[in-house]
Amino acid sequence: MGTVRRIAGAAVAVALVPVFAGTAEASSPSETASVISDWNAVASATLLGDTGKAPQEIFIYLAFTHAAMYDAVVGIHPRYEPYRRHARAPRHASATAAAAAAGHKVLETYSPYAQAALDDALAGSLAEVPDGAAKTAGIAYGERVAQDLIDLRAHDGRYAPVQYTRAPAPGVWRPTPPAFAPMAVPWLGGVTPLLIRGVAQFAPPTPPKLTSRRYTRDFAEVKALGSATSTTRTAEQTATALFFSGNVGVQVNTALRDQAAVRGLDIVDAARMFAAVNMTTLDALIVTWQTKLDRAYWRPITAIQLATTDGNPATTADPAWTPLLTTPNYPDYVSGYNAVIAASSRALENVVGPRLNLTLISTAVPGTTRHYDNGAALRADVVNARIWLGIHFRTADTEARTLGLDVADWSSHHYFRPTSHR
Structure with missing residues (x-):
């Protein structure tokens, strides 16, 4: 199963890169391209500061924010197909104002604690528009598009009463030291994806047997x-x-803001x-989390400490x-960090082409950066890093990694495509 998925994903990627390469076509001179990056930074800071949200939830609301901003912009400048169809945009409306209003509407809805800061950010963006x-x-128009998306996601499975209930056994995940915390956000895998048809579409194969x-x-x-x-x-x-x-x-999002600047992308x-x-x-993360819940595979710390219980004579306990x-509080299979990096880097490749010129920061080692010319090298480093x-x-x-690549290739084939008149 894994081999088939890899071959299919690679074939789609080769076919898509020319179609989804960036364009130098300019929007109206009055538009402010940086409004998208500005509101990405606002969204990141707002969601990181929202103490009521788990770290994984940030991916949900960043995706919602950019879905609304994208539809607001392409509704006015129809260079690409929208995510969802909305009422026709007013003629000659400002996409800069629409993007800012859409981002503001999404964030004030889901992080109302930051209302004052969001209002200030909106005022700053709108000051750029005559x-x-x-x-x-x-x-x-931006507010209407954002509200459409908010309404669409009203009953999408977020915060459903899902619990991890598997009993400890050889190969089965259980809370790990030192905190022994329960599984984080077990409901995340049940959230309706934004792009793909469903979690089962990209479910990974069964993890290795303990005696393999x-x-x-x-x-x-x-x-x-x-x-x-x-x-x-x-x-x-x-x-x-x-x-x-x-x-x-x-x-990832700090790198995207850098990409927008160094590539001189228009709005x-x-x-x-x-x-x-x-x-x-987000869609790759949703598949990942449902896989974690379903497979419930134990982490290395548990496997190594309890190797006498695994039935494998070739493993030795320590x-x-x-x-x-410190081991995060959710199962091993599959890796969330790898799914995120694979999905984001391949999605970026499918948009701008295979030459990434990508600079990444580390939030764990402040002041350090790494540069990658292609996604494959980045993905290889992340696979090894987590080991x-x-x-x-x-x-x-x-x-x-395979899951993330496959989700990205399928999504790029079905969404964000140039409109027919181009």
Whole structure:
């Protein structure tokens, strides 16, 4: 199953890159391209500061924000197909005003604690637009598009009363030390995706049996290289691991703002890039979380400490083993970080082409950056990093990578396409 999915995903990617390459076509001179990046930064700060939301929820509301902003912009400048059809935009409306109003509407709805700051941000964006009918029409249109999206997502499975109920057993996830916290946001996998048809469309294969050679290899690798006290892991491997140990949502969206600047994207192409990446990433994360809940595969710390229970004579227990990074409170299979990086980097490739010129920051190691010319190199580093951190088996990483690539390729084939007149 995994092989078939990889081949299919690769074929779609090759076919899509020329179609979804960026364009130099300009919008109206009065439009402010930076409004999309500005509201991405506002959304990121607002959602990070929302103490009522788990870290995984940030992906949901970033995707909603950019879906609304994208539709507001392409409703006025119809260069690409909208995510959802809305009432016709007023002629000569300002897309800058529409984008800002749409972003503001989504964020004030889902993070009302930040109302004052959001109002200030909106005022700042609208100050860039001359007063008049175009500005007024743009604001009204952006708010209407955002409300359409809010209404559409009213009963989408968020916060459903889903609980993790699997009893501890060999191979089955259970809360890990030191916090022994229950599974985070178990309802996330039941949220209706934005783009794909459903979770089952991209469900990964069954993880390796505990007595398989693949599991044995994965076990030995993470035990040797992922230990907090490993003498096998090199200094460079440790640096790579720690670089990819922070907030992946912040990492990806900071890179997108840099991409918009260095590529000189206009408001339409910027809206498309941010929407394609964030909406695709959310769908990949939804599939990932449902897989975690369904497969309930144990983490390396549990597997290594309790190896005497796995029925595999080739694994040796170490009751004192701990990982380089504290294990997150959700199952191993599949890796969320890898799914996010794979989906976001492939979605970006499908929008701007294979030459990424991508600069990433680390939120875990402040002041450090890494540059990638292509997505494959980035994805390879993240697969290895999560093993070297001691929190994932290799199979959880590679299958997450495949999942993210497949979701991105399918989504790019069905959404964000140039309109027929182009």
